[in-house]
Amino acid sequence: MLTSTLLYGLLAAASTVDAHAHPKPPKASISYSVVPGIFLQDDNATNPTGFDFIATNFGLINRTYPSDSSCPDRGRSTQWQRLAHYIDTLNSEGPKGSKGPKGPKGPKNERYSLLFMGRHGEGFHNAAETFFGTPAWNCYWATREGNATVTWADAKLTPYGVKQTDQIKDFWARLIKNEKITAPEAYYTSPLNRCLDTAKLTFGDLDLPRKSPFEPVIKEFLREGISAHTCNRRSTKSTIKKNFPGFEFEKGFPENDPYWQSGKAEPSAAQDARSKAGLDDLFTSDDSTHISITSHSGEIASLLRSKSHESCDSTAANAIS
Secondary structure, three states: OEEEEEEEEEEEOOOOOOOOOOOOOOOOEEEEEEOOOOEHHHOOOOOOOOOOOOOOHHHEOOOOOOOHHHOOOOOOOOHHHHHHHHHHHHHHHOHHHOOOOEEOOEEOOEEEEEEEEEEOOOEHHHHHHHHHOHHHHHHOHHHOOEOOOOEOOOOOEOHHHHHHHHHHHHHHHHHHHHOOOOOOOEEEEOOOHHHHHHHHHHHOOOOOOOOOOOOOEEOHHHOOOOOOOHHHOOOOHHHHHHHOOOOEEOOOOOOOOOOOOOOOOOOHHHHHHHHHHHHHHHHHHOOOOEEEEEEOHHHHHHHHHOOOOOOOOOOOOOOOO
16 A cells, blocks of 8 residues: 655656646656665565565665664664665765755755655445446446445545555554654645545644644646546545645646546556656655655556556555665
8 A cells, every 4th residue: 555665866858748638847857766775675576466565664674774884873773764864865975976955066966765655545436346346347337426325436435445544544653653764754645535535544643743744735646547437537626625624735736627538548658747747846846855645556656657667566565766
C-alpha cells in the first residue's frame, strides 16, 4: 500500500506535454535517477508481490552510509536517522562543491528527496469489481454510478479500507516514536475521494512535528489513469472543499473535472506524460526533502515509470532512489 522512494533529481532541459490534454507544464524539466542500495526493493532478488513493507521497515536496508562518521549521536542513531543525515549530507555537498540551495557555484541544480507514495485503502469500486468479477465490471458495471446498494462514482473507502488506514497510521506512529523517522515535510494527494480519505485518516491525527504539520495539497495530476469508469471521475472543487476543509488546492484547480469524459480513456503514454509533468511541477515549486504522496496503484506505477524504475505491486512497498 506504500512505496518508499529516495529520489535524485537533476534539473535538465524543458519538457513538453500535449497542451490539449494537459495544462501548461513547468518551464523546467527534471530528470530522475536511482540511487541504489537504500531499500530492499532495489534488489532484483526481492519479489514485489506481497512484499510486507510494515514487517521490513519500509524495506529500508540495515547498512552504513558514507556520512555516518559525522552523524550526531551516531552511536544511538536509528537507521532512519542515519539515512536522513545521509540525505542532508548529499544535499549540502551538491554539485561541484556547492553548499546548499545557493552555494558558491550559483543556484543548486541537484537535490535528493525521499518520497513515500501511498496507495489508497480499499474503495467501494474495488469491492464491486471483486463482487461482480473483472469482466462484468469492465464491460458494464464500472461505467455506472453504482447499484441499488452502493455508489462507486468517485468511490469512498469501504470499512475494510478504513481499517487499512488505521494499520498504516499505527505504523507511522511507531516509526515516529521509536525509529525517529523524519516525518514528511509536505503532503500531496490525488483529488479522488478514496485518496483524500486515506491521507486524512493516515496522517490527520498523528503526533507530527510543529514544523511539519499535516497540510495536504490536492494535485490534479496525481489522479488515477483516466478512463470511462465513474470511480475515476472526481467531485467538484466545492464538494471536495466542503468534505475536506483542511486540504489546500494547487493553483488553478478548476471547479469541475476537466479530464473525465464518458466513454473515453487516457492512453498509458498520456498518463505517463502528465505524471511526469505533475512531478516536475512538485519539484520546481517545493524544496522539501521528505514528501508524502497519496495516490493510486496505476498512478504510482506511472510515476515510477517516469523515473525508470520497475512498476510495483499495488500492495507492496517499492523503493527507488
